[in-house]
Amino acid sequence: MSGRFTRVCVYAGSAPGASDAYTSVSHAAITELAARGSDVVYGGGSLGLMGVLADAALEAGGNVTGVIPKFLDDKEIAHHGVTDLRVVETMHERKxxxxxxxxxxxxxxxxxxxxxxxxxxxxxxxxxxxxxxxGLLDVDGFWQPLIALLDHMTAERFVGVDHRQHVLSDPDPITLLDAMEAWEAPKLSRRWLTEDEQT
Known part of the structure; x- marks a missing residue:
């Protein structure tokens, strides 16, 4: 199956977390991503879920670009087995x-x-x-508090309905990646809220 994306930026924790599901579902998601022909860009670390995602992509034959600030590389946290490790000066440059x-x-x-x-x-x-x-990979409801907060901000008219559509979520990697590939950017409003949303 050929996916829509050339490279996907993957954010993840530098710890494995309390549940084994975080590791297993993350590994499955990155394996699926590689199967769709998408390479990975991530924070360059070797620990926790960051290490899991890098290793999963490499094992599946994908290319992995790690981007890490020098002060973290100096602490030997960087994953030096990735395809392309880029060392930058600051966290802002990294992002x-x-x-x-x-x-x-x-x-x-x-x-x-x-x-x-x-x-x-x-x-x-x-x-x-x-x-x-x-896309939020909502493993065992991990991202539900953030999703609820975004919905609350939208209901309280601090976030526009169109802006709320910028983030997707699903617990299943295949369903989430399918939704991300099918996603079309909503039309940008000139205001944070449209007239209909303000009344």
Whole structure:
């Protein structure tokens, strides 16, 4: 099966998490991604789900580009077995390069860093800085609190209905990747909320 994306940016935790499902479902998602012909761009780490996703892509024959700031590489956290490891100076450079290299964003379970990355990409999407799908792999309901918050922000008219459509979620990797490939960017509003949504 040939997918829509040349490269997908994958965000994930540098820890494995409390549940074995985080590892198994993440591995399955990246294996499926590689089977669709998509290469992986990620944060360059070797630990936790970051290491799992890199290894899964390599095992499936995919190319993996890791992007890591020098201060983390110096601590020997970098995965030096990836196809292309790029060492940058700052976290900001890392996030910019990862976004620029990618056609879509897939978010695995993770911690504060992963949350910060996905929220920043949602903000950039809302501002029209990119028109790429963002998919949350909702393993065992991991992302339900964030999804509920986004829905609450939309209901309270801080997020437009069209902007809420910028993020997809599903617990099943195949269903999520199918939805990401079928996604079409909603039309950007000139205002954060349309007149209909304000009344």
């Amino acid at each position: 910019m390069l990862m976004a620029d290299l990618s056609d879509a964003f897939l978010v695995l379970p993770g911690g504060i860093g992963t949350l910060e990355e996905v929220v920043e990409m949602l903000s950039w999407s809302q501002l029209g800085l990119h028109r790429k799908p963002i």
